Amino acid sequence: MTIGENIRKFRKLNRLTQAELAEQANMSRSYLADVERDRYNPSVETLTHLARVLRVSPNDLIGSEGDGRSGSSQALSAKEERDIALDLERMISELESNEALAFHGEPMDEETKELMRISLENSLRLAKSMAKAKFNPNKQK
Structure with a gap:
């Protein structure tokens, strides 16, 4: 999953709207929407704020970012x-x-x-x- 997909997943698990999450993470709703759609790559600071609000680690948001991007389904040796x-x-x-x-x-x-x-x-x-x-x-x- 991408960072945006992970943010959306944890936002929904916390039963937050985009507007609620954006307000709590001190960012605009439109920017959050663009991050969730993977239009923008969030900064480390933004990821930290989002992770804190969603009560997960930044690592959970980053997840397996590489999956699907390279088109590779082959595991590393x-x-x-x-x-x-x-x-x-x-x-x-x-x-x-x-x-x-x-x-x-x-x-x-x-x-x-x-x-x-x-x-x-x-x-x-x-x-x-x-x-x-x-x-x-x-x-x-």
Whole structure:
């Protein structure tokens, strides 16, 4: 499911209208509608606000974003899963160092670290799936 589909699912589980959720998350209803339709990608801050109101983790909203986007129905192998885990740990440790340009030496809080880890992991999975579909097209059928 996409981020928008996950937001809509949790909104309905909480029996909230778009207007109610938007008001509680401090955003316009039209922007929320566009996010639910996947017209816009919400910022980390927006995801955090929505998750707080919906009483779920940001990870629940991000869910399996890569599913369906690449057209790949093939699962990643154990080796590819290990590669993703190693790459993810390397990236996170580099971001936590004082030399990381993205944060200019300021320490990340735990919530930001977790959101960054989730985003990076989903990006790595999507990239692996897309590369697999591109370079092994006959295996995708």
